[in-house]
Amino acid sequence: MSLAKRRDAMKAMGKAFDRGKMWTETHKRKDGSYVTDEARVIGERIEEIRTERAESLDEPSPNDALGIVFGPEHPGCVRGLGLGVVPTVAFKQTSGRYRRGYVGSSSTTAPTPAWQQEMTDVKSKLNALISLYERNIENIPEEFAHLFFIPPQV
Numbered sequence: 277m278s279l280a281k282r283r284d285a286m287k288a289m290g291k292a293f294d295r296g297k298m299w300t301e302t303h304k305r306k307d308g309s310y311v312t313d314e315a316r317v318i319g320e321r322i323e324e325i326r327t328e329r330a331e332s333l334d335e336p337s338p339n340d341a342l343g344i345v346f347g348p349e350h351p352g353c354v355r356g357l358g359l360g361v362v363p364t365v366a367f368k369q370t371s372g373r374y375r376r377g378y379v380g381s382s383s384t385t386a387p388t389p390a391w392q393q394e395m396t397d398v399k400s401k402l403n404a405l406i407s408l409y410e411r412n413i414e415n416i417p418e419e420f421a422h423l424f425f426i427p428p429q430v
Contacts (some may be wrong), residue, residue, distance in 0.1 A: 295355060296322040296341035321345050 300322055303315040310316035325341035342355055349355065 294326070294340060295343075296326050296345075299342055299355065318345060 300319040303311055303319055305311060310319055322341045322345050325344055329341065343349070346355060
């Protein structure tokens, strides 16, 4: 039975389903036992995550039980949803290549307050170090001299 037919049958019976449930159902025999020991271990892990997270079953997500157990999806398919389903459609997002921001681009998010505080601390330490070197200007190594303002000699 295909995943689509199985999903439709589960809908008709009023059973809740998600990607993890579809995976466990397709890796069990008619008597309810898993087809292999490896499938049993994976299925138990999926069920454990499904019960502890109690997420909404409406939308598939890369962070649902199946995504956690198996890791990121291959760009061309999505586990547990059948043939022809791709991550951009199933997860309603663009591919990872286009989601990533570039340094200096307007699409990057603003730094968090913790990062801002750390940046402020680093800048103040750097300014203290620069002022210390400027007071002892004759001891600055030549390879670092271009980093400091050196007053002209009179």
